[in-house]
Amino acid sequence: MELCDLSAYELSLLLRQRRVSAVEILESCLRRIAQVDGRPGSLEPGEPLPEDAERVHAFITLTAERARAQAEEVDRRLAAGEPVGLLAGIPFTVKDIFCVKGTPSTAGSRILANFVAPYTATPVARMEAAGALMLGKVNLDEFTYGSSNESSAFRPTPRNPWNLDRVPGGSSGGSTASVAAGEAPLSLGTDTAGSIRQPAAFCGVVGIKPTYGRVSRYGLIAFGSSLDCPGPIARNVVDAALMLQVIAGPDPHDSTAANLPVPDYLATLDEGVRGLRIGLSPDYFRITFPDAVRGEYDQQPIPGEIEAAVRRAADILADLGAEIVEGVPMPNTRYGIPAYFVISRVEAASNLHRYDGVKYGYRTPQPVQDLHEMYRKTRNEGFGLQPKLRILMGMYVSAAQYSAQYYQRALRVRTLIRRDFEQAFDPQGKYRLHALLTPTTPTTAFRMGAIYGDSVLMQYADQLTVPANHAGIPGISIPAGLDGEGLPIGIQFLGPDFSEALLLRIARAFERATEEAPWRKVKPQVLQRLAA
Amino acid sequence: MPAETIDPATFAHLVHLAALELDEAQAEYLRRELNRQLGAIHELEAIPLDDSVPITSHGVPYTPEISPPLREDDWQPFSDAAEILGQAPQVEEGYVVVPDIPHTTLE
Structure with a gap:
């Protein structure tokens, strides 16, 4: 066991006891990166190399010297007896959708490949202020538009540390791959339809989509501004x-960051689940998706292994004293993706208009007649297919003549999705749930290349996560076992607005109860190879 | 196959509005995927929505209790304007330079 395989909490204790230094922790993570990550994502990767398929490729930019300076400062403070922050000496990676002053902040896109952020996003600034060590920027789907990380302009794209032929999920795939492979104990991601929880499930790690507004979006390169968390x-x-x-709380730079105090999440973490009402919904045990050929809707149960993992978790929580409430109706779950196809595209199109080759980022090197031609060539060369698809759809469904049919309607369907949750969590209602327990994803990690290009099927990977984004409520995905192919299965807890403390408490109770489960002893493929 | 909603003419108009310029292969892929996505979106039309259902533009309601007060409308200089200008593809004497802006001269 290397230092980089320990948890942030364990590392914090060792550091405070002066049994390790921050520099030693950092060196351990850098060694792991050198062993497993391979070459970083690049716009000009050339021909694929045979060894590419054997590496994780989480990183776009490694900031080892920045992290080393931070580590040395933590060690100096500790030696001088000065106070240090909650995450002192803990390395973390940052999804390359956050601005970090002085680093390339690319969004995984050619159009921002040369953009060096002049300021730092609030969540990153708070991590660094708490003493955490920023190791670098990790890969993602271009502008976060995907569920597999395959749409990044920076190649090779990340692979799943549990099985290198599989995708890590997305869009925070570099984040979850870096954490699963022991490159860093923590990573900062974003979740607009499931982009933290889905790759967390695929990579066997923990991911939280906080309540909308719980964590500031200042310095986050925007996708869907009413959905991004x-x-x-x-x-x-x-x-x-x-x-x-560390990252939650009000921010004068973001007027949508909720002006609410942050509870002490650690203080209540081990209070258990006795007396809590946790719901199961049949609407989360099936998926509805359009058949590509017939254009009609198919409904299928989710795979038996995934349902079994959820039911096993419910049994464990029941044994711990929770009350499991079966049959909670969430009838509008199936409309989450169709509504998202509209709402997120309108917001994306609006947010992508700013990339025009004028003030920052890529500008076409071709000769042009005028400004309009410069815009067109720049945007054509700078954006990949997925941003183009979102811009075009967003413009179509928000056009004056179609807005009532599409955009206004989708926003009203969003109200129905929100009402499903309000009814389930209503303290005076029929169900009075503290949380809903669901699978995180309809499948485990799929093969690289299996779905990419089919923009409809790819979007349906988010069917069980996107309702929380529409509703604004928090969700957490945690590992709950492995399927027959040895791939991680994630389960999700959803709760009312600002109930993160309760969700963490439930997740922690499950984690403690399964500490000795055989599946917890299985390591990701890349780490097994290192040990061999 | 579902009906094709976005025909080539509508698509070309969208491409123009989006300030894009696509080669044939891209255009074919994008138009096909747009129509497939619209097929999925059409599911929304089957939902009974009476007039009492309002729109939700944000999941979590912005109440006065959780909304931060507006800050003062103060002018705050950025510490390093040159760093911001340094990001621009073409700059001359503190101005961002762009190609000719199409315009007509008024009589």
């Missing part, structure tokens, strides 16, 4: 709680 990715629930503690 920055959040923590970690290897266990305690570490995720530690990180949320």
Whole structure:
């Protein structure tokens, strides 16, 4: 066991006891990166190399010297007896959708490949202020538009540390891959339809989508401004709680950051689940998706292994004293993706208009007649297919003549999705749930290349996560076992607005109860190879 | 196959509005995927929505209790304007330079 395989919490204790230094922790992570990550994502990767398929490729930019300076400062403070922050000496990676002053902040896109951020996003600034060590920027789907990380302009794209032929999920795939492979104990991701929780499930790590507004979006390169939520990715629930503690809270730079005090997430973490009402919904045990050929809707149960993992978790929580409430209706779950196809595209198109080759980012080197031609050539060369698809759809469904049919209607369907949750969580209602327990994803990690290009099927990977984004409520995905192919299965807890403390508590209770489960002893493929 | 909603003419108009310029292969892929996505979106039309259902533009309601007060409308200089200008593809004497802006001269 290397230092880099320990949790942030364990590392914090060792550091405070002066049994290790921050520089030693950093060196351990850098060694792991050198062993497993391979070449970083690049716009000019050339021909694929045979060894590419054997590496994780989480990183776009490694900031080892920045992290080393931070580590040395932590060690100096500790030696001088000065106070240090909650995450002192803990390395973390940052999804390359956050601005970090002085680093390339690319969004995984050619159009921002040369953009060096002049300021730092609030969640990153808070991590660094708490003493955490920023190791670098990790890969993602271009502008976060995807569920597999395959749409990034920076190649090779990340692979799943549990099985290198599989995708890590997305869009925070570099984040979850870096945490699963022991490159860093923590990563900062974003979740607009499931982009933290889905890759967390695929990579066997913990991911939190906080309540909308719980974590500031200042410095986050925007996708869907009413949906985007920055959040923590970690290897266990305690570490995720530690990180949320640091990044959550009001921010004068973001007027949508909720002006609410942040509770002490660690203080209540081990209070257990006795007396809590946790719901199961049949609407989360099936998926509805359009058949590509017939254009009609198919409904299928989710795979038996995934349902079994959820039911096993419910049994464990029941044994711990929770009351499991079966049959909670969430009838509008199936409309989450169709509504998202509209709402997120309108917001994306609006947010992508700013990339025009004028003030920053890529500008076409071709000769042009005028400004309009410069815009067109720049945007054509700078954007990949997925941003183009979102811009075109967003413009179509928000056009004056179609807006009532599409955009206004989708926003009203969003109200129905929100009402499903309000009814389930209503303290005076029929169900009075504290949380809903669901699978995180309809499948485990799929093969690289299996779905990419089919923009409809790819979007349906988010069917069980996107309702929380529409409703604004928090969700957490935690590992709950492995399927027959040895791939991680994630389960999700959803709760009412600002109930992160309760969700963490439930997740922690499950984690403690399964500490000795055989599946917890299985390591990701890349780490098994290192040990061999 | 579902009906094709976005025909080539509508698509070309969208491409123009979006300030894009696509080669044939891209255009074919994008138009096909747009129509497939619209097929999925059409599911929304089957939902009974009476007039009492309002729109939700944000999941979590912005109440006065959780909304931060507006800050003062103060002018705050950025510490390093040169760093921001340094990001621009073409700059001359503190101005961002762009190609000719199409315009007509008024009589």
